[in-house]
Amino acid sequence: MTWTWTPTAAWVGAIATFACLSYLWAENPVFRAAEHLFVGLATGFGVVGNWDQYIKPTIQTDILKDGKFIYIVPIVIGLLIYFQYFPKMSWLARYPMSFWVGYGVGYTLAFQPAVLMKQIVDSYGSKFAVSAKGGGIIFTQTLNNILFWVFLLTALSYFFFTVKRENKLLGWPAWFGRWVIMVGLGAAFGNTVMARISLFIGRLQFLFRDWLHVPGM
Amino acid sequence: MWDRLMSLDKRVIYLLVAIAIAVPLVKPLGLPLSTSTESETGFNAVDALKPGDVLWIGADYGPSSAPELDPMAIAIFRQALKKGVKVVIYAMWQDGVQMSKNWTEKVSKEVGAKEGVDWVNLGWKPNNPVTLRQMTDDLWGAAAGVDVNGTPLSQLPLMERVKKLDSSSVAFIFDLSTGSPGTADYLQYVSEPKKVPMSVGVTAVSAPGAMPYVKSGQYKGILSGMRGAAEYELLTRAPGSAIKGMDAQSLGHALIILLIIVGNVGYVLRKKA
Amino acid sequence: MRKELPLLVTILTGLFVIFGHDFAIGEKWQLINAMDKWQTISQAFALLIGAVNLTRIHVNHIRRRKAGYIFSLLLLVALWGYTALGVVEGYKGQNFRWLYNALLVQLDSTIFSLLAFYIATAAYRAFRIRTVEATLLLVSAAIVMLGRAPIGEAIWKGFPDWANWIMRFPNTAAMRAVLIGAYLGSFVTVLRILLGIERAHLGGVGGAGMK
Incomplete structure (x- = not known):
């Protein structure tokens, strides 16, 4: 069944939208109600997703239909986490946590180095951009490649704390690297502004298009 | 004063x-809009897929990023279905399930594509990226054997061809992501080890952090925020909510x-x- | 043993995953695959903990008649009412989806959209150009903002090119430097866990710290 906006749904959505926006004026009971409703629904949504998309099929198919009763062991491991609510037995909750953290450790060490190595290798390739047609050097691209390399090394040197900054050899690259990082953070700020404005555009598009049915939206 | x-x-x-x-x-x-190399690269990668190839779309976002990522998803999904490319959707974010349900239903109805044959929505599974990695060796097992509607994967003809999330089954990955789990996990656990090329669509906030992977060629282009979505809509010649939002974006930036x-x-x- | 055994579990699990992935025999036996399923099942059954915690806190508010306890009641009704509806109907249920699209999506996206207003006031009140660094930050931000929106292109055709240049070179270099640092930091942290130096994940359970 395709989702379509009925008038009731649009009105409910619009009221919820204004309830949240009312916070801009001042903290008020309507906003607090909306906020609590949001937390309650979002958590409920998470519980249902977990049940519907994984727990139910695992029990129905894997365990009951295919007879993989061994899966009861990980179920018990997972359930041990709830012992944290019983002070005398709370130590049992350490086992699932240990298992998960250990798993995360293994995953990090097994998979991350390949990605990091590619980042490093990419940083130190040839700086000369050669034209595919005539074989000559493309000046702008080569200059950009060299600039990138300088930017990267100086930015890295900013995070290098082993030697004191008074050292002239390390002092100026770190100082320049700080500038590079500032330009990067400026770009990040610009992008953040863009993202935040998009969020409100989305809200207005809902109000104009689906609630008020403004033509052309 | x-x-x-x-x-x-x-x-x-x-x-x-x-x-x-x-x-x-x-x-x-009616301000002018041009496209960037990064968006064109992502578009060309999907455009180069042949009919019957499988495109994997990651819907790793929730309502708060929908204005930026929904238009990308709609444009990519439509482009793929129109070309006869098969699509598998998977959400590492729970909200991604309902988000993707909305646009898959809308676009497949518009294009006349059939669920289970032309596209499959695997829904959400817990414990990502572990589950995502397991999919690279045993997709059906990792997905608990069912799609988003609880239909057994054995009853979906498309899934007969997709038993692993690797280069033997999936031609390209387009991950639309707000944060973690998301693009970095696809890169680390699928794209790098299993050699499946990938591109990403991210919120504008995440774009600066994703750029190093674009430069190293690990991401084949990037769609960044609502602007990226608008560029993709422009490339697919199907104007949608992102293009309509660009003028508002302009005045918002000017005001700031x-x-x-x-x-x-x-x-x-x-x-x- | 209540302290040492969980530590051993962490270390052995970590080594198991590394062995399963990085050694040919581990890969051949598909060790990680078997264990992945266990990990996922165990986490799936533990994910209710968020809802349980939230319920405990708000039941407490209601019991003690704390200020605004009526909102706690609303939260609990929403949480367990929506959960019950979802368990009965499932993800594809009409009413479940109706509430999600008409209410939850709207609440979620509007609360986040408030950030558009806060970033505007922050820009007005706090973004001061006092140093060279702040100037660089502002110039870069302004070019990116103008270059990434059509208005910049309308003012001057060069804005998108300069915005793209900033994103591709100084931004990418700075982010890569941060990324390399973050990767190294995460390696150090996981090595500390693997060697048993870092034990924070075992402490604090039920108020019983690990000494």
Whole structure:
């Protein structure tokens, strides 16, 4: 069944939208109600997703239909986490946590180095951009490649704390690297502004298009 | 005057923001829009897929990123289905399930594609990226054997060909992501080890952090925020909500720059006084 | 043993995953695959903990009649009412989806959209150009903002090119430097866990810290 906006749904959505926006004026009971409703629904949504998309099929198919009763062991491991609510037995909750953290450790060490190595290798390739047609050097691209390399090394040197900054050899690259990082953070700020404005555009598009049915939206 | 301006009630600024964004939505300015190399690279990668190839779309976002990522998803999904490319959708974010349900239903109805044959929505599974990695060796097991509707994967003809998330089954990955789990996990656990090329669509906030992977060629292009979505809509010649939002984005940016300038001029003049 | 055994579990699990992935025999036996399923099942059954915690806190508010306890009641009704509806109907249920699209999506996206207003007031009140660094930050931000929106292109055709240049070179270099640092930091942290130096994940359970 395709989702379509009925008038009731649009009105409910619009009221919820204004309830949240009312916070801009001042903290008020309507906003607090909306906020609590949001937390309650979002958590409920998470519980249902977990049940519907994984727990139910695992029990129905894997365990009951295919007879993989061994899966009861990980179920018990997972359930041990709830012992944290019983002070005398709370130590049992350490086992699932240990298992998960250990798993995360293994995953990090097994998979991350390949990605990091590619980042490093990419940083130190040839700086000369050669034209595919005539074989000559493309000046702008080569200059950009060299600039990138300088930017990267100086930015890295900013995070290098082993030697004191008074050292002239390390002092100026770190100082320049700080500038590079500032330009990067400026770009990040610009992008953040863009993202935040998009969020409100989305809200207005809902109000104009689906609630008020403004033509052309 | 500057004193009054500097102690302006914040609600006046809120009102200015609301007006700057609302007016162009109702009365568009028709400002020009061009495409970037990064968006074109992502578009060309999907465009190069042959009919019957499998495109994997990651729907790793929730309602708060929908204005930026929904238009990308719609444009990519439509482009793929129209080309006869098969699509598998998977969400590492629970909200991604309902988000993707909305656009898959809308677009497949419009294109006339059939669920289970032309596309499959695997829904959400817990414990990502572990589950995502397991999919690279045993997709059916990792997905608990069912799709988003609880239909057994054995009853979906498309899934007969897709038993692993690797280069033997999936030709390309397009991950649309807000954060973690998301693009970095696809890169680390699928694209790198299983050699499946990938591209990403991210919120504008995440774009700067994703750029190093674009430069190293690990991401084949990037769609960044609503602008990236608008560019993709332009490339697929199917204008949608992102293109419509670009004028509002423009005035919003202009207002913020103006606020920074006024704030600084006021600060300097007050200091002098 | 209540302290040492969980530590051993962490270390052995970590080594198991590394062995399963990085050694040919581990890969051949598909060790990680078997264990992945266990990990996922165990986490799936533990995910209710968020809802349980939230319920405990708000039941407490209601019992003690704390200020605004009526909102706690609303939260609990929403949480367990929506959960019950979802368990009965499932993800594809009409009413479940209706509430999600008409209410939850709207609440979620509007609460986040408030950030558009806050960033505007922050730009007005706090973004001061006092140093060279702040100037660089502002110039870069302004070019990116103008270059990434059509208005910049309308003012000057060069804005998108300069915005793209900033994103591709100084931004990418700075982010890569941060990324390399973050990767190294995460390696150090996981090595500390693997060697048993870092034990924070075992402490604090039920108020019983690990000494």
